[in-house]
Amino acid sequence: MxxxxxxxxxxxxxxxxxxxxGSASEAAKAVHLTQSAVSKQLKGLEESVGMPLFLRNGxxxxxxxxxxxxxxxxxxxxxxxxxxxxxxxxxxGSPHSIRLHVLPILGDRWLVPRFSRFTEQHPGVDVQFTTFVTSTMAEEADAVFRFGEGHWPGQDADYLFGRNVALVAAPQLLQRMGGIETADDVRRYTVLDHFQTPLRWSEFAEAQGLTDFTPAHTVRFGFYALVIRAAIAGQGLALVPRSLIADELAAGRLVNPNGLGFFSRHGYWLTVPNDRPPRPGLVVFRAWLLEEARALGPDA
Amino acid sequence: MxxxxxxxxxxxxxxxxxxxxGSASEAAKAVHLTQSAVSKQLKGLEESVGMPLFLRNGxxxxxxxxxxxxxxxxxxxxxxxxxxxxxxxxxxGSPHSIRLHVLPILGDRWLVPRFSRFTEQHPGVDVQFTTFVTSTMAEEADAVFRFGEGHWPGQDADYLFGRNVALVAAPQLLQRMGGIETADDVRRYTVLDHFQTPLRWSEFAEAQGLTDFTPAHTVRFGFYALVIRAAIAGQGLALVPRSLIADELAAGRLVNPNGLGFFSRHGYWLTVPNDRPPRPGLVVFRAWLLEEARALGPDA
DNA sequence: CCATCGGTAGTCGGTGTTGGAATATCTAGA
DNA sequence: TCTAGATATTCCAACACCGACTACCGATGG
Structure with a gap:
């Protein structure tokens, strides 16, 4: 058939x-393959479909x-x-298996890198991740990572991190455009935004006391990974939780001009439904997770 | 992840x-593999899931x-x-590719066996089948095979076959239970039914002039293939369009006691949305299909 | 204009998966 | 117990797939 x-x-x-x-090399890391394999998979797929699925733009x-x-x-x-x-x-119904629903950016940049430590310490707990959103997914998970202000009906929420937001850019961009001394300079730049967290820039403007904040241009992305990627490529300014880009800041791929940033009302939380007793494995996991988050420091 | x-x-x-x-051997035919491969696929799947997915009942x-x-x-x-x-x-948008939505039983037993003839005669037409039902599928198809009385709003319908319904059973079952002379004898039997065409038995009773028709027992299946299979296995009586079981009747795996049966109001139709011009390929396909249906004879 | 850099595409070889044929095994029923 | 018809298993060949490496391509900066 x-x-x-x-x-x-x-x-x-x-x-x-x-x-x-947005790149074969990075996608390769995410799926634990090599760039070569990713490229070939895509090629094979395109051949079977009969038309190009991605544009190569160098x-x-x-x-x-x-x-x-x-x-x-x-x-x-x-x-x-x-x-x-x-x-x-x-x-x-194994009490030691737990199902988590993870936000993609959080999984990629924060959870996965340190998750191996958890499996070492607690080999008996079987954790299943999910990043794809289907209608019933959130209900079926034992715990859900969420972005917001910490209030969800029927959920107990523990704050993790993410409120400390930094204004970042590629160093070359700043060099070309003439640096950023005060928040006001941001107006001259293209800003990068994310569809599902559109409040970041208005929060930033508010925190900096800017009125009539209208950036030169706004580019929106569907995934936070793409926002970060675009920022590194020098396509504009981004507002990103510091904890998610510690590596890029340390390596100098991104800089935080004048330390500009703000504390957002929105951050990353772990939520657990409060209408059922938590599974034993979940208790262990939550304790570990909160410890990891605390290790980021009080201002994360 | x-x-x-x-x-x-x-x-x-x-x-x-x-x-x-309901069987590895038959499933193998449907997916164009051997029984061995099917068995191994299932085993592998069960191992990765960690629990049995099917019960082997011999x-x-x-x-x-x-x-x-x-x-x-x-x-x-x-x-x-x-x-x-x-x-x-x-x-x-290739005008010579058409998309069809096919009922599983129709595809398996009727369309696929004779479809190779179509591709021989019309190699230029690219036909894509679909049997799985997703919400938007029916709208996206260029033509849809449907079961019913021939009236669907917004659709032009051509009758194919399927109204000539036969009462069938496995020969061993009749032997064990003492044969069926008149429709009245049916009451003693277990009858096999299909969830989505539940009117068959009441239509049968009505056509035979039976009142208070309540069979000894009713077993329902989600797929018509399972109804036929159960009938062959001697699990009860089934009402099936004659054209779908010509092989089984010819081979004696099923018999039609006393020629009992009836002409149903419901049959199989090919429907085409009448709000858009038909694609060139579809015109060819429909003509071929109606010719094949006509070849079954006037009482199919 | 050229060198470099960051990326994708292609080639080659080893490996693991997969499907087919044949066979063993199981179950229900006579 | 025997048989028919089903599933499970074993062996083997073919193939797909991945990784390492190399070629290539375009944008960028001097």
């Missing part, structure tokens, strides 16, 4: 990772219209599979 | 085929609770991929 062979699941993961990271990859369609559907497909795994795990 | 490896897409197709056919396979969850989600995943292919094909 099938005309051609269906794409493999790794091809789907590659596709989604490409869309989220500076990364951007999805074509067909690519966007495929990415969206790949997300649905992968989400379905994760949901199946989650529901079956719930069926098994 | 993924704990274990995700199932391959062929594993998903195998899973769905298993659920629809007479086929029936899904466990976990299996049902996985089958449902696999269906969603495969549907998403098919939708992606369909939407991209629409994007490409």
């Amino acid at each position: 099938q005309a051609r062979t269906l794409p493999s699941t790794t091809a789907l993961r590659v596709l989604v990772a490409l869309a989220e990271h 500076r990364g990859l951007t999805p074509t219209e067909a690519g966007q369609i495929y990415v969206r559907q790949a997300r649905v497909a992968l989400g379905a599979l994760e949901a199946a795994a989650a529901r079956v795990a719930a069926l098994r | 993924q704990a274990r490896t995700l199932p391959s897409t062929t594993a998903l197709r195998v899973l769905v085929a298993l659920a629809e056919h 007479r086929g396979l029936t899904p466990t609770e976990a299996g049902q969850i996985y089958v449902r989600q696999a269906r969603v995943a495969l549907g998403a991929l098919e939708a992606a292919a369909a939407r991209v094909a629409a994007l490409r």
Whole structure:
């Protein structure tokens, strides 16, 4: 009943990772493959589809219209599979398995890098991650990472970090555009934004006492990873939680002119439904997570 | 971000085929693999999930609770991929590619066996099948096979066949239970039914002039293939369009006691949306299809 | 204009997966 | 117990896939 062979699941993961990271090299890291493999997966997929899914622009990859369609559907497909795994795990009801719903940027930049330490300390706890959003996903998870002000009905929320937001840019951009001394200088720049956290720039303007804040140009992205990527590429200014870009600041790929930034009302939280007793594994995980967050310091 | 490896897409197709056919051997035919490969795919899937997905009862396979969850989600995943292919094909807009939405039983038993003749005669037409139902699927298809009375708003419908319904049973069952002379004898039997065409038995009773028709027992299935399979296995009586079981009747695996049956108001139709001009390929396909249907004879 | 840098594409070889054929095993039913 | 019809297993060949490496391409900066 099938005309051609269906794409493999790794091809789907590659596709989604490409869309989220905008580059084969970075997508490769995310899916634990090499750039070569990612490139070939994409090529194979494009051949089977019969048209290009991503545009090569010498500076990364951007999805074509067909690519966007495929990415969206790949997300649905992968989400379905994760949901199946989650529901079956719930069926098994092992008290030491927990299901987490993680925000992509948080998983990539913060949780995964330090998660190996947790598995070393607690080998008995089986943690299942999920990053794809399907309608029922949030309810099925034992704990959900969320972005917001800390109030969600029916949820106990523990603050992790993310309120300390820094204004960052690529050093070359600042050099070219003539530096940033005060917040007012920001007006001359292109600013980079994220669809789902659109309040950042108005919060920034408010915190800096700026009125009539209208940047020269705004570019929006669907994924935070792309915002960071664009900032590194010198495409504009970004507002990013400091803890997410510690590496880039240390390496000098991004700079924080004059220490400009602010404390946001919005941050990253771990939420647990308060209508059911927490699983034993979850208690352990939450304790570990909060300890890791505390290690970032009081102003994270 | 993924704990274990995700199932391959062929594993998903195998899973769905298993659920629809209830047997590894038949599922193998449906997905164009051998029974051996199907068995191994299932085993691999169960190992990665960590619990059995199907119960082996010596007479086929029936899904466990976990299996049902996985089958449902696999269906969603495969549907998403098919939708992606369909939407991209629409994007490409090749006038000679057409997208069909086929009922599983019709595809398996009627369309696929004779479809090779079509591709021989019309190599230029690229036909894409879809059997999985996702919300938007029916709208995206250029033509849809439907079961009903022939009236759908906004659709032009051509009758194919399926109104000539036969009462069938396995010969051993009749032998054991003492044969069926008149429709009245049916009351003593277990009858097999399909969730989505529940009117068959009441139509039958009405056509035979039976009042107070309450069979000894009713067993319902989600797929018509399972109804036929159960009938062959001697689990009860079934009402099936004659054209779908010509092979079984000819081979004696099923018999039609006393020629009992009736002409239903419901049959199989090909419907085409009447709000857009049909694609060139579709015109060719429809003509071919109606010719094939006419070849079944006037009483099909 | 050229060198460099950061990225993608292609080639080659080893490895692991997968499917088919044949066979063993199991179960229900006579 | 025997048989028919199903599933499970074993062995093997073919293939897909990944990784390392190299080639290549475009943008950028001197």
